[in-house]
Amino acid sequence: MQKMRRLILWLVLCAWCGPACAVSIRVMTWNMHNFPSGVMDLRAPEAEPANHATAAAVIRRERPDVLVMQEIRDSAAVQVLLDSVGIPAYRLLVCSRFCDPPGIPLFQQVAIVSRLPLIRSGWKKWATLGAVDPPRGFAYAMVRNGGEVVLICGVHLKSNMVKDSDRERAAQLNILQRELAVQQLVRFIETDRALAAAGLAAAVVAGDFNTNRDDPQFTSERTLAVLDEAGFAECFAGLSTEQRLTWRGSGAFAAATFDYVFVRGLTYTGRTRVVAGGMGDHDPVVVDVGR
């Protein structure tokens, strides 16, 4: 009888508190480096099973509620990955289908996987402004967390690759592309009618931003500042440079922080971790967020 009373009390408490209480969620973002082949613009059937197994082991170990992935070939590659993970609750909520100018799909898409219930998802290409034409775009998914609606956005902003003979001009154009992209994302979050109609309570922006606050070449860049000014909190606040190296470096380029999670309407409930990915050139970032 006593047990029954406790159970009823617990159920009543849950029913009363449930809609108002957002459950803590774990978000992981990972640039998976031309997944699953590991080679730009190419399939590599011989290497792909190993990369699927490596990624699946990381996901099983970290158990994120939301996984934001970049440099994914297509939705089929994500489905194979989810089969390898073997956790039935995971669903592919969205995988972009960004194309190059001739209209051929890129092998570097953005995807969002989650075990939270989906309300709506989609993806958008960045708009061009003058000579500033940011590549790709962003993927988003509105999910239900407890009684709250949370927006998840995945981005992969312009790299620092410079092919132009005028290297300085090309580097500045790269910065402009990132800045323009993030301005568009903030405008989308703040003005999209469907988001407002759904009663959006919180937003998470995660992905590969290809910039940081450490390197002098980005001193005047406003990409991250745009999110700061829009009320988003960065996941790495207070951590030393060594604790937040997400890109392992290459040749003359030192390891750097390029991957982030930003949240608005939520707070970080634990320390942000950069965990071993075991493949590619980026390591995943894992954060726990809640009220």
Place this chain on the structure above:
Amino acid sequence: MLLLVAAPCVAQPADSVAVLCAEVAQLRVEVDRLKLEIGQLRRLLAGAPEAAADTLVPVEETVGPAQAPAAAEKPTGFWLSTGGTRHNAKCRYYRQSAGRPCGPKEGTACKKCGG
């Protein structure tokens, strides 16, 4: 006598700190101004106008990507685009543009996949 000598020594660090703090504050203002100027120069460099509100709305992708034309021919594992470039089945461009299945020696090999 000792006091007279020591007094400036004690006062000097406090003065220096105040001076340095003022200099730091001034430098911060100048850095912020320079960042702003660099941002403006960057936009000029790209010929990018100040963004109007409506141009900042990202584009919803409503048009589907280019579909490979339904080739009646049997796949050979190679695709010859109308531009004459040959792609193999591992390539991002394989069967993604107008063209036809081809043999392993036809056309010019794609630089990415090796044809």
